[in-house]
Amino acid sequence: MQELKPIYDITPETLIEYEGKIASIIWFAGCPLRCIYCQNSDMVGGEGVITEKEALEFLSSRKGWIEGMVLSGGECCMYDGLPSFCEKLKNMGLAIKVDTSGIRPKMALELAKNGLIDTIALDFKAQKDMFETITGANAFNLFERTLKGLLSIDFDFSVRTTVYPEYIDESMLSKMATELSLAGYDGVYTIQKAQTHNPTTFAGLPTSRKEFAISKIESNIPLSFSGF
Numbered sequence: 001m002q003e004l005k006p007i008y009d010i011t012p013e014t015l016i017e018y019e020g021k022i023a024s025i026i027w028f029a030g031c032p033l034r035c036i037y038c039q040n041s042d043m044v045g046g047e048g049v050i051t052e053k054e055a056l057e058f059l060s061s062r063k064g065w066i067e068g069m070v071l072s073g074g075e076c077c078m079y080d081g082l083p084s085f086c087e088k089l090k091n092m093g094l095a096i097k098v099d100t101s102g103i104r105p106k107m108a109l110e111l112a113k114n115g116l117i118d119t120i121a122l123d124f125k126a127q128k129d130m131f132e133t134i135t136g137a138n139a140f141n142l143f144e145r146t147l148k149g150l151l152s153i154d155f156d157f158s159v160r161t162t163v164y165p166e167y168i169d170e171s172m173l174s175k176m177a178t179e180l181s182l183a184g185y186d187g188v189y190t191i192q193k194a195q196t197h198n199p200t201t202f203a204g205l206p207t208s209r210k211e212f213a214i215s216k217i218e219s220n221i222p223l224s225f226s227g228f
């Protein structure tokens with residue numbers, strides 16, 4: 001039987017995607033969402049080209065240098081083999097961060113509860129009434145289940161939102177920060193500007209021309225900003 005190829009690409013080394021660690025990034029192919037600002041449309045709609053075995057062999061060759069792994073995509077949580085893959089990475093002594101939209105709560109929570117990963121960066125795409133506009137899927141309830149599930153256990157995670165100001169403005173972000181705070185989240189909420197110069201974004205978005213002032217965002221949880 002032909003081995004599965006769930007992985008689209010590997011970034012051998014990053015110093016910025018896993019805070020405090022030298023890490024590699026594994027980009028999983030496929031994602032059920034179609035975010036308007038997504039720049040990874042080839043990866044999201046495409047097939048993987050790398051097997052687990054090939055990825056592990058590559059990472060073994062970097063043993064002693066890499067401290068952490070970022071599992072991203074696409075949506076890595078859609079890969080059914082993720083728990084056993086994480087176990088293998090853990091056996092190599094690697095810390096693991098998962099990037100997810102929270103679209104598959106069962107998987108994210110299984111990984112977190114069973115100690116198979118160390119942290120999650122959870123994308124808060126939009127509030128309920130805007131979620132489908134931003135992602136193309138009526139799936140806010142799945143994100144919410146992941147958020148609430150993570151808050152109900154003792155697990156380190158962070159939340160972030162990508163902003164294209166024509167769709168998500170300062171007042172919406174203030175409401176999103178309030179929603180997080182009311183749910184019990186008190187960690188850092190990262191707000192990052194969508195990079196839309198790539199013509200392959202799903203919605204073909206032009207560079208935003210709308211004025212956007214981070215000082216107008218009201219929040220009682222700590223904010224951090226990227227790309228503004």
Ligand code: SF4
Nearest residue numbers: 031033034035038074
């Ligand atoms: S930006 Fe959206 S569509 Fe693109 S990989 Fe992330 S969740 Fe999927």
